[in-house]
Amino acid sequence: MATNKRMEVRKANLIKAAEKVFAEKGFHQATISEIARQAGVSDATIYEYFPTKEELLFAIPLSMTLKGKEDLLLHLKIIRGAANKLRAIIYWYLDIYEKHPDYASVALLILKSNREFLKTDTYQVVREWARLFVDIVKEGIESGEFKVNTDPYLVRAAVLGTIEHNVISHLLLGRPKNLLSLVDPLTEIVVRGICQDDGFNGWRIKVAFEQPPEKLEQKLDKTVGRNKKKRK
Amino acid sequence: MATNKRMEVRKANLIKAAEKVFAEKGFHQATISEIARQAGVSDATIYEYFPTKEELLFAIPLSMTLKGKEDLLLHLKIIRGAANKLRAIIYWYLDIYEKHPDYASVALLILKSNREFLKTDTYQVVREWARLFVDIVKEGIESGEFKVNTDPYLVRAAVLGTIEHNVISHLLLGRPKNLLSLVDPLTEIVVRGICQDDGFNGWRIKVAFEQPPEKLEQKLDKTVGRNKKKRK
Amino acid sequence: MATNKRMEVRKANLIKAAEKVFAEKGFHQATISEIARQAGVSDATIYEYFPTKEELLFAIPLSMTLKGKEDLLLHLKIIRGAANKLRAIIYWYLDIYEKHPDYASVALLILKSNREFLKTDTYQVVREWARLFVDIVKEGIESGEFKVNTDPYLVRAAVLGTIEHNVISHLLLGRPKNLLSLVDPLTEIVVRGICQDDGFNGWRIKVAFEQPPEKLEQKLDKTVGRNKKKRK
Amino acid sequence: MATNKRMEVRKANLIKAAEKVFAEKGFHQATISEIARQAGVSDATIYEYFPTKEELLFAIPLSMTLKGKEDLLLHLKIIRGAANKLRAIIYWYLDIYEKHPDYASVALLILKSNREFLKTDTYQVVREWARLFVDIVKEGIESGEFKVNTDPYLVRAAVLGTIEHNVISHLLLGRPKNLLSLVDPLTEIVVRGICQDDGFNGWRIKVAFEQPPEKLEQKLDKTVGRNKKKRK
DNA sequence: TATGAATGAGGTTTCATTCAT
DNA sequence: GATGAATGAAACCTCATTCAT
Numbered sequence: 022m023a024t025n026k027r028m029e030v031r032k033a034n035l036i037k038a039a040e041k042v043f044a045e046k047g048f049h050q051a052t053i054s055e056i057a058r059q060a061g062v063s064d065a066t067i068y069e070y071f072p073t074k075e076e077l078l079f080a081i082p083l084s085m086t087l088k089g090k091e092d093l094l095l096h097l098k099i100i101r102g103a104a105n106k107l108r109a110i111i112y113w114y115l116d117i118y119e120k121h122p123d124y125a126s127v128a129l130l131i132l133k134s135n136r137e138f139l140k141t142d143t144y145q146v147v148r149e150w151a152r153l154f155v156d157i158v159k160e161g162i163e164s165g166e167f168k169v170n171t172d173p174y175l176v177r178a179a180v181l182g183t184i185e186h187n188v189i190s191h192l193l194l195g196r197p198k199n200l201l202s203l204v205d206p207l208t209e210i211v212v213r214g215i216c217q218d219d220g221f222n223g224w225r226i227k228v229a230f231e232q233p234p235e236k237l238e239q240k241l242d243k244t245v246g247r248n249k250k251k252r253k
Numbered sequence: 254m255a256t257n258k259r260m261e262v263r264k265a266n267l268i269k270a271a272e273k274v275f276a277e278k279g280f281h282q283a284t285i286s287e288i289a290r291q292a293g294v295s296d297a298t299i300y301e302y303f304p305t306k307e308e309l310l311f312a313i314p315l316s317m318t319l320k321g322k323e324d325l326l327l328h329l330k331i332i333r334g335a336a337n338k339l340r341a342i343i344y345w346y347l348d349i350y351e352k353h354p355d356y357a358s359v360a361l362l363i364l365k366s367n368r369e370f371l372k373t374d375t376y377q378v379v380r381e382w383a384r385l386f387v388d389i390v391k392e393g394i395e396s397g398e399f400k401v402n403t404d405p406y407l408v409r410a411a412v413l414g415t416i417e418h419n420v421i422s423h424l425l426l427g428r429p430k431n432l433l434s435l436v437d438p439l440t441e442i443v444v445r446g447i448c449q450d451d452g453f454n455g456w457r458i459k460v461a462f463e464q465p466p467e468k469l470e471q472k473l474d475k476t477v478g479r480n481k482k483k484r485k
Numbered sequence: 486m487a488t489n490k491r492m493e494v495r496k497a498n499l500i501k502a503a504e505k506v507f508a509e510k511g512f513h514q515a516t517i518s519e520i521a522r523q524a525g526v527s528d529a530t531i532y533e534y535f536p537t538k539e540e541l542l543f544a545i546p547l548s549m550t551l552k553g554k555e556d557l558l559l560h561l562k563i564i565r566g567a568a569n570k571l572r573a574i575i576y577w578y579l580d581i582y583e584k585h586p587d588y589a590s591v592a593l594l595i596l597k598s599n600r601e602f603l604k605t606d607t608y609q610v611v612r613e614w615a616r617l618f619v620d621i622v623k624e625g626i627e628s629g630e631f632k633v634n635t636d637p638y639l640v641r642a643a644v645l646g647t648i649e650h651n652v653i654s655h656l657l658l659g660r661p662k663n664l665l666s667l668v669d670p671l672t673e674i675v676v677r678g679i680c681q682d683d684g685f686n687g688w689r690i691k692v693a694f695e696q697p698p699e700k701l702e703q704k705l706d707k708t709v710g711r712n713k714k715k716r717k
Numbered sequence: 718m719a720t721n722k723r724m725e726v727r728k729a730n731l732i733k734a735a736e737k738v739f740a741e742k743g744f745h746q747a748t749i750s751e752i753a754r755q756a757g758v759s760d761a762t763i764y765e766y767f768p769t770k771e772e773l774l775f776a777i778p779l780s781m782t783l784k785g786k787e788d789l790l791l792h793l794k795i796i797r798g799a800a801n802k803l804r805a806i807i808y809w810y811l812d813i814y815e816k817h818p819d820y821a822s823v824a825l826l827i828l829k830s831n832r833e834f835l836k837t838d839t840y841q842v843v844r845e846w847a848r849l850f851v852d853i854v855k856e857g858i859e860s861g862e863f864k865v866n867t868d869p870y871l872v873r874a875a876v877l878g879t880i881e882h883n884v885i886s887h888l889l890l891g892r893p894k895n896l897l898s899l900v901d902p903l904t905e906i907v908v909r910g911i912c913q914d915d916g917f918n919g920w921r922i923k924v925a926f927e928q929p930p931e932k933l934e935q936k937l938d939k940t941v942g943r944n945k946k947k948r949k
Numbered sequence: 950t951a952t953g954a955a956t957g958a959g960g961t962t963t964c965a966t967t968c969a970t
Numbered sequence: 971g972a973t974g975a976a977t978g979a980a981a982c983c984t985c986a987t988t989c990a991t
Contacts, residue, residue: 047368049281052964053964053965053966054964062972063972063973063974064964064965064966064973065966065967065968065972065974066971066972068966074964074965074966129366130365133421134363134365134366134421136279139425139426172438174429175419175438176442178415178418179414179415179439179443182411182413182416182418183407183410183414183415184414185414185417186410186413186417187407187410187414189365193371194371196406203407207407209446210446211411212446213445214442214443214444214445214446215445263954284981285982286981286982294955294956295955296956296957296983297955297956297958298955300982300984301954305982305983306981306982306983511830511832513744516985516986517986518986526951527952528985529951529952529953529954529987529988530952532986532988533950533952537986537987538986538987593830594830595830597830597885598825598826598829598830600743603890638892639883639906640906642879643875643879643903643906645882646875646880647875647878648878649878649881650881651871651874653829653830654874658835660870670871671871671875674871674872674907675875678907678909679906679909723975724975727975748959748961749961759976759977759978760978761964761976761978762975762977764962764963765975765976765977769961769962770961
């Protein structure tokens with residue numbers, strides 16, 4: 022059991038080393054030798070823990086994915102409202118990626134475009150995640166928070182796609198500098214994009230002026246209040 | 254001139270063959286031999302046209318990028334309103350990716366995560382595109398179509414990120430089946446997410462029913478149009 | 486005939502270009518393309534004049550060897566005495582190599598170690614040269630100028646070897662700077678090394694001064710003549 | 718230590734195999750595959766020991782050069798007189814080359830004309846050798862054994878050049894058959910070529926016979942002593 | 950005659966992976 | 971359990987050379 026523990030630790034180290042080297046060089050440019058060197062072991066040792074280079078790659082997201090899921094689930098349970106939960110998810114992703122750039126590189130630049138990864142157990146965990154996301158959106162629809170005809174899959178794609186696009190840009194180009202600053206703007210766009218107009222269910226009667234004086238209009242905007250946000 | 258033409262044609266064929274093989278196998282799994290076979294030429298011939306395998310890869314997006322840009326620019330000139338232009342862009346992207354899945358694979362699964370591509374001339378064209386996108390959003394902000402505090406870069410990331418996420422999913426998982434069906438839902442989310450409430454500049458008078466009958470409401474929705482959504 | 490002349494000129498140009506490129510890069514590092522570029526023709530044109538790259542190499546020494554031989558033969562006919570002829574040969578070689586460093590490179594760094602060159606017609610000319618050299622030494626032996634037991638082949642090897650060693654050093658290391666400055670020292674060593682002591686076959690009687698005045702001695706040296714050189 | 722020893726042995730074997738193949742085929746004609754076959758290992762194994770084919774080539778002269786230098790230095794210490802040392806060097810070289818024709822081929826036909834070799838550490842050892850040679854000649858000059866105006870560099874070039882010329886001829890043409898037979902003739906030429914006449918500073922009176930009987934002459938030579946050496 | 954274009958042939962090199970110790 | 975050492979397999983790329991025009 023002592024050895025078992027030892028091996029777990031070493032395995033984790035190997036994964037960490039692999040993450041670093043893969044992030045720096047990409048999968049094909051990275052060599053087992055370099056990973057071994059980074060981990061302070063011999064090449065052959067890596068093969069004691071992982072059957073192939075690709076399996077080593079696939080092992081990288083596992084812990085993060087599993088542990089991350091637990092954490093996030095915990096958070097989500099205490100949060101009320103689909104929109105708020107969306108924000109939590111967005112926060113969580115951007116936070117993780119910002120704090121673990123090597124992991125971000127591996128996940129978004131390497132694994133994302135690896136067809137084999139889709140067959141992985143780890144990927145199944147990711148799938149479950151994805152389902153969770155969809156469920157939250159559905160929940161929001163059902164609760165009336167989101168529009169009825171909202172496509173939960175599209176929303177998911179929008180949120181994750183936007184996050185990933187930004188993270189990749191952050192990794193490769195250095196912009197945006199700060200990922201967490203995106204949390205609120207992104208949340209707002211998405212939530213506004215899918216929320217019920219204002220939850221008001223009566224008749225809406227519009228009265229148009231022939232030529233509404235611009236300045237007046239602006240005042241009116243402020244006075245009457247545009248329903249920028251929803252009510253609950 | 255005849256020879257020049259011949260070579261242009263052959264070069265285009267090589268690019269096409271490369272696109273296909275790269276799309277199927279990925280960059281590293283694809284071999285020059287297979288591309289040559291696919292193109293019906295010898296390995297060495299490829300090197301008459303492209304100095305390295307990587308240069309061959311980078312040549313793939315060039316024509317699409319250049320020609321695409323022209324086409325889209327033409328469209329955009331005829332379209333009025335930033336939101337409409339956004340929709341045009343979304344349409345254009347999804348259309349291209351749906352019609353050219355090999356190209357989509359190369360662009361989104363291979364080039365997107367290739368750091369060297371960023372140093373390419375072709376990438377510069379992509380950058381110009383990106384600027385154009387931002388300009389359109391800014392235009393929408395100035396015209397009052399979009400909210401004043403809209404972050405154009407975030408909007409761009411959202412649109413492109415969502416598109417790319419969907420295209421990748423389409424390529425790898427087969428979902429969504431139909432990319433163009435995303436045009437309107439995506440446009441709506443984004444535009445709603447960033448537009449001024451509704452751009453209507455009159456008085457808004459709300460008349461509430463005490464208990465609006467569900468069925469009536471639905472009918473009214475369709476009849477009167479506007480607020481597509483319901484209540485629960 | 487006009488065309489014939491044209492072709493001869495072009496052939497000579499090709500050889501010149503090849504000489505330059507081979508000298509710079511060595512045989513294997515040099516490419517037909519580069520030689521063609523240097524000559525201002527296409528790769529294929531070279532093959533109109535020479536069947537293979539190696540034949541092009543072997544063509545380089547031909548003109549020099551043939552023309553050189555004629556010239557030198559002319560000189561040798563006017564010169565009397567084997568030692569003087571030896572000096573003429575040494576001069577001629579060093580002169581040629583100094584004036585034509587590219588040729589020297591090709592001859593001494595490339596052809597010298599090419600086994601195929603030995604089968605060449607051009608090499609046969611070189612062999613005749615070599616025979617000539619030996620004949621001169623033999624002549625010197627017969628005339629009594631050189632020691633009876635002189636090995637003409639060794640003398641040839643010594644002269645040519647020394648020259649080549651110096652030329653190579655000159656080419657690769659830049660030392661000696663000036664090749665022609667070697668003519669006399671080299672001649673002296675070799676001739677002293679093989680000449681009859683002084684060719685004098687009588688008794689030698691030495692008469693010593695107690696303290697021969699240095700200056701006188703020097704004068705005497707010049708006046709009487711130390712047998713540095715031979716007589717005829 | 719056992720493994721270390723094993724690897725040293727294998728490395729030496731690889732060098733031996735390379736020496737053989739390079740000698741037979743030349744550097745460019747020789748292939749790693751053939752060397753590997755000759756050594757009884759796989760191609761890849763060679764690259765475990767040498768980073769490139771060229772480095773493998775450059776490794777060949779190292780041991781010979783180092784060990785040889787030690788041996789020769791030992792000899793030279795016991796030998797008195799610059800002329801005798803010269804003879805020892807000549808002997809040593811010809812002996813090595815005769816005993817190791819493959820090495821001779823590599824050294825004189827391949828390395829001699831390789832510009833990159835000049836940048837090698839091994840070549841630096843060769844340079845030190847060369848300095849040693851010059852020092853011996855200088856020593857001879859200072860001791861009065863050799864003429865004052867002797868150029869040590871020219872002497873070195875003469876000795877080495879002559880040796881190399883003969884060895885190459887021996888390798889390529891089979892002549893001379895026996896290299897060691899050159900030791901004395903070559904030594905004599907060179908030493909005669911540069912030795913002090915006899916350092917005798919008196920009058921020299923010559924008495925000629927009308928017809929000196931050949932045989933008598935020879936006896937006289939021995940009896941009276943040719944002024945091969947000097948006094949001080 | 951000159952050449953643009955195509956290619957056959959092959960070599961060096963790289964690495965993931967294996968296995969005896 | 972760890973590793974030093976060995977290798978199989980293959981890929982990219984280069985060039986001398988050919989041939990239709």
